Amino acid sequence: MPPAPATMEPKIELGFKLQQNFTSQLTNKSSAEFKQLSDNVTTALNTIYSEKYGAAFNRTFIKGFRYSQGSVVVDAVLIFNNGTTLPNASSVAKTLETASSSSKFSLSVNTSSITASGPVNVTTSPPVSTMPPAPPTMEPKIELGFKLQQNFTSQLTNKSSAEFKQLSDNVTTALNTIYSEKYGAAFNRTFIKGFRQGSVVVDAVLIFNNGTTLPNASSVAKTLETASSSSKFSLSVNTSSITASGPVNVTTSPPVSTMPPAPATMEPKIELGFKLQQNFTSQLTNKSSAEFKQLSDNVTTALNTIYSEKYGAAFNRTFIKGFRYSQGSVVVDAVLIFNNGTTLPNASSVAKTLETASSSSKFSLSVNTSSITASGPVNVTTSPPVSTMPPAPATMEPKIELGFKLQQNFTSQLTNKSSAEFKQLSDNVTTALNTIYSEKYGACLQSNFHQRLPV
Structure with missing residues (x-):
């Protein structure tokens, strides 16, 4: 599977x-x-x-x-x-x-x-454009750590808690502001990896747009130290605790534009699939439904927890591609995203980690352990993958165009993709088609195919 x-x-x-x-x-x-x-x-x-x-x-x-x-x-x-x-x-x-x-x-x-x-264009044929394609690149990063002068609570270890989300938003906004002002277009965004005890230790990653214009780590640390001395800065930082390391920069080609957009990037990934021992419902094919969002949050939180504990700073996050139908059960298609291709685990280790966690009564997901599959890693550096298993190939998704008439009156609102009428009818048609084609073709069908087809 x-x-x-x-x-x-x-x-x-x-x-x-x-x-x-x-x-x-x-x-x-x-x-x-x-x-x-x-x-x-x-x-x-x-x-x-x-x-x-x-x-x-x-x-x-x-x-x-x-x-x-x-x-x-x-x-x-x-x-x-x-x-x-x-x-x-x-x-x-x-x-x-x-x-x-x-x-x-x-x-x-x-x-x-x-x-x-x-x-x-990721097909094996050369690009047809007269302009060179922007190369797939890893985003250059600088690791940033510091202590906040506030009490640590156990809720900050739970990424789905209100406390974690609130502090993560506060720290992200503060860091994005000072580093955007300092480095301008070279700076992209902040990612919060987590919080640890002692008072509150922040583990963050600063992501930049171009490896050739990266600041050094000491400049990054100094910027935070200077901002922290201002009464206008919203974070209470212990300046003696600030550490910065890096940059991690895997690109070698120079930018081709004087004001480049943030480059197309790839991160090293491992594909993970498994069955949940619960009934499949048609709402799980609709990514905007409450059922999809709830299950996606539950699975994401559970996987983030076990893989963060297993792989530490090498692990970044989980992405849920979709849920599919298989013999009445729910098949989860997930992607585990890592921070560094050189420290990636192999697929068998990833699968074993989930299998071990699933045997614990504390684990929140009911997993059919015989269904667990993992493939990859997919690593976009020029060095060959280190896994003994071949990575899943980067492919274009095969599609079939489908058209038909509905026996209902057409209104002008249906030409506006942001209208409530368009969204309602799109959701209804998507749910109906996902249900019948998932039941008919099972794993051959991508659960999110409705996003690929023009309606």
Whole structure:
């Protein structure tokens, strides 16, 4: 019962400046400000690129927002359905430039700032664009640790607790603010690995956009020390405890743009699949349903806990690709993401860790241990993978286009992908089709295929 393979889709990186003021809330992906702007940009870009490229275009993904001279820099990825019909980067940039000149376009774009690179196409055939594809790169990182002058509580060891989330958001926002101001476009984001006792020890990772312009560790530490001496800084930091190490930089090629968007990145991964001893319901095929979100949170928390304990700082996070039907049970397709390809465990160790945890009464998931499979690692450095098992190949996802008529009246709201009418009908159709095709084809079908097909 192999897990769904690690896949990539052809992408074009898109970056541009919005003519609006940057606020620190935009560095926090869980803030209302980030979500609102992300939705606005996504809807606007989906509209113009769907009109321009039709069925070849799939969707927009917002990687983040950055500070640049007071303005907002958007780092976006345009995802397409087929590498053989990809537009080139100059066409993508020109499409946004043209749209921005219209009074009907909802975004206020600085057209001189528009950059596009790629496409990144993972098929074995060479890219058809006249521009070189942006290489798949690991994101350069600097490890940062420090103590907060506050009491430690046991809830801070639980990444799903309100206490963990609140402190993580506070620390992330504070660090994103000072490092964006210090390093500008070179800085990407902060990732909180966890909190430890003594008072509260913060283990964080600072992620940068370009390995050739990385600051050194001492500069990173000094920046936090200086910020901590200001009464305006929101964190109470024990400055004598600040440590920084790195950078970890795996890229060798220079950037090709004067204002590059955050590069297309890959992280080393191990694919993990297993069955849960619980009944499958059709709601689990719908990623926006409460049932999907609840089970995804439960599985993510459980896996993060056991693999953080097993592999420590080498482990980063769990990503749930989807849930599938198999003989009435729930099949979990997950990806374990690690921080460093040189210290990756092999697949058999990953599988054994889950098997051992599942035998404990304290483990929250009811796993069919005979169903556990792991493959990889998929490591994007040029050195060969260290596992004795071959990595799951990076592949384009095979698709079948399906069209049909519904016996109901059409309304103009259905042309607007952000409307409640479109979302409701899309969810209904997606759930119905996922159910019948999962039952018919089982593991052959990706549970999230509805995201790949134009509706």
